[in-house]
Amino acid sequence: MTAKEVKFGDSARKKLANGVNILANAVKTTLGPKGRNVVLDKSFGAPTVTKDGVSVAKEIELKDKFENMGAQMVKEVASQTSDIAGDGTTTATVVAQSILREGLKCVAAGMNPMDLKRGIDQAVSVSVDALQKMSKPCTDQNAIEQVGTISANSDKDIGSIIAEAMDKVGKEGVITVEEGQSLDNELDVVEGMQFDRGYLSPYFATNQQTMTAELDDPLCFTF
Numbered sequence: 562m563t564a565k566e567v568k569f570g571d572s573a574r575k576k577l578a579n580g581v582n583i584l585a586n587a588v589k590t591t592l593g594p595k596g597r598n599v600v601l602d603k604s605f606g607a608p609t610v611t612k613d614g615v616s617v618a619k620e621i622e623l624k625d626k627f628e629n630m631g632a633q634m635v636k637e638v639a640s641q642t643s644d645i646a647g648d649g650t651t652t653a654t655v656v657a658q659s660i661l662r663e664g665l666k667c668v669a670a671g672m673n674p675m676d677l678k679r680g681i682d683q684a685v686s687v688s689v690d691a692l693q694k695m696s697k698p699c700t701d702q703n704a705i706e707q708v709g710t711i712s713a714n715s716d717k718d719i720g721s722i723i724a725e726a727m728d729k730v731g732k733e734g735v736i737t738v739e740e741g742q743s744l745d746n747e748l749d750v751v752e753g754m755q756f757d758r759g760y761l762s763p764y765f766a767t768n769q770q771t772m773t774a775e776l777d778d779p780l781c782f783t784f
Contacts, residue, residue, distance in 0.1 A: 568627060574665055580631025584621050585658035588614045588639070592651045594711045612714050614651030615639045648712055702728050722746050 568576065590597045591612045599617045601609040611617065618639040623629040635657050642653040660681060667677050699705045702724045710720025726736050729750050741747060766772045 566626075571669070573627065574668070576625065576627035577631035577634075578661060578665060580623055580625070580628030580633075581635050581658055581661055583623060583628065584618055584632040584635050585654050587621060588617050588651055588654045589658075591617060592655060594715050596651070614654055615643045618650070618654065718746060722748055726750075 587599065591599060591614050596612055598610050598612050601611060601617065601620050603609060609616075618636045621632055621636070623632050635654055638657045639650040639654050642650050664677055664681070668674055699708060705727050706720045706724035708720075709723035710717050713719035713723070723736075726748055727734075729748075730736060760766060760772075760774070763772070765774050767774050767776070
């Protein structure tokens with residue numbers, strides 16, 4: 562077993578904070594609809610230009626293993642925010658950096674870390690309640706278009722097609738984004754229900770050219 566380097570106290574906290582700051586400072590430049598782009602180097606192919614906070618966070622690996630631990634913790638914050646909310650990764654990273662920075666000041670001043678943690682939990686609960694009271698539902702297509710435009714880096718064309726798709730399929734519908742072969746954005750609406758399964762036998766297809774089965778008044782059995 563290889564020897565492990567162990568750090569305690571202020572020196573360990575400083576290393577973790579350095580890693581958090583390096584990652585957060587790179588991610589927070591993308592904050593908001595007017596945020597700046599970040600160029601990511603790839604081992605193969607052309608560099609990637611993105612304004613997605615979680616994409617930037619996932620690319621960061623630091624040489625110092627203690628600083629890298631701090632970066633990985635904030636990276637987990639961004640990843641969980643993306644999985645749960647689908648957006649707000651940059652905001653979550655900036656908030657995490659601020660909580661750590663102010664928390665370290667309190668610990669250095671002699672505050673009990675566990676009392677600090679309980680205080681943060683209470684502040685989170687109050688903040689969530691306040692945000693829920695301030696939130697407004699998107700009740701019309703114009704509001705959905707505005708949200709879609711902001712999420713698409715102020716691209717009004719994408720915001721418009723998102724609003725159109727939401728209007729056609731409803732809030733309970735499923736929207737899938739696929740990479741196209743043309744320069745234009747296209748919206749294709751599929752009516753009814755779709756199953757990602759093929760035929761048990763090719764003889765089920767009524768049209769051998771398109772391999773589709775069109776049946777009039779069929780009996781459906783589900784289990």
